[in-house]
Amino acid sequence: MQNNGSLSLHFEGEIVVDHMVSARTLGKSLVHTQNAIDRAYLDLKYGNLWKYARMRGEDYPFADFVALYPEEGGFVQRLLSDAGKQIVNRISSALTPAMERVLAEGEEVAYSMSQQVESRKNQLAHGILEPTPFRALIDNPGEKVIRTYADRSINREIDQVLSIIRSQNSGESFLEIETHGDKLLKYKFNKHKSERFHSIVSRREVGEPVIYVARVRQLDRDRLNGKVVNLENDKAVIVHFLHDKDFVKAHPYLGNNDDMIFIGAPVIEYGAFDPNAGDIYFIDLLG
Structure with missing residues (x-):
């Protein structure tokens, strides 16, 4: 097999005993590494990745990596593919900017989602912002959207691998992820x-307000959320309500065919969101 693309996970420290790791550690790390591979493959296949994109049976051969026998030097699990160089490159292109922010060690200032939603409401009330029609959102997603949804999705899978190192049960441990596509890159x-990586890639922000036309299909008062169908693209999305008083505004539209025209703010995660199926915060009814 030609080494056209490879990934490796190199564990060191207390998590390794006699050059071995637990089945739980190995299993979780491989599952989420494969998930990252799948997300990268789907992004390459379709030219973009959306929230509910899933692998099909015919996709698997193109995203399969072979697991080699583990190596010593701590514990090293290497994955090879003779057709996966572009997949590895795509993972590297998502991981590198996040790692640069990890190493920069600057303070990550974050505000709660409720604070951000209230801010959007105040901006609209005082005419500081005007809501954007949904169709315009596709071409101009807003200043907070600086990455593709695939970057966010790939890094969230890598973050699940890194949760092993964050665990108290791992003690003082290390993980080096090595990607070898066009270049050999190492992330320790x-x-x-x-x-810090988790803080960066899981950061959620409230985007600029958008006008949606939807049909309400489900509402959950306990969780203050619901499911609506966006009539401009026929996609189902989750809508979150900040307060019960916002929730009751949507309730009259449940179970009928009346259009609910409302202002919502898309949820942006790690500087990315899926404009077609990403979650939305309800701001107010329009009109």
């Missing part, structure tokens, strides 16, 4: 860097 994490 200890507990602190793993925690």
Whole structure:
């Protein structure tokens, strides 16, 4: 097999005993590494990745990597593919910017989602912002959207691998992820860097307000959320309500065919969102 693309996971520290790791550690790390491979493959196949994209049976051969026998030097699990160089390159292109922010060690300032939604409401009330029609959102997603949804999705899978290092049960442990596509790149994490990576890639923000036309299909008062169908693309999305008083505004539209025209703010995760199926925060009814 030609080494056209490879990934490796190199564990060191207390998590390794006699050059071995637990089945739980190995299983979780491989599952989420494969998930990252799948997300990268789907992004390459379709030219973009959306929230509910799934692998089909015919896709598997193109995203299969062979697991070699583990190597010593701590514990090294290497994955090879003779047709996966572009997949590895895509993973590297998502992981590298996140790692650069990890190493920058700057303070990550974050505000709660409720604070951000209230801010959007105030901006609309005072005419500081005007809501954008949904169709315009596709061409101009807003200043907070600086990455593709695939970047977010790939890094969230890598973050699940790194959760092993964050665990208290892992003690003082390390994980080096190596990607070998066009270039050989190495990303080494200890507990602190793993925690910082998690903070960066899981950051959620409220985007600029958008006008949606939808049909309400489900509402859950306990969770203050619901499911609506966006009539402009026929996609189902989750809508979150900040307060019960917002929730009751949507309730009259449940179970009928009346259009609910409302202002919502898309949820942006790690600077990315899926404009067609990403979650939305309800701001107010329009009109």
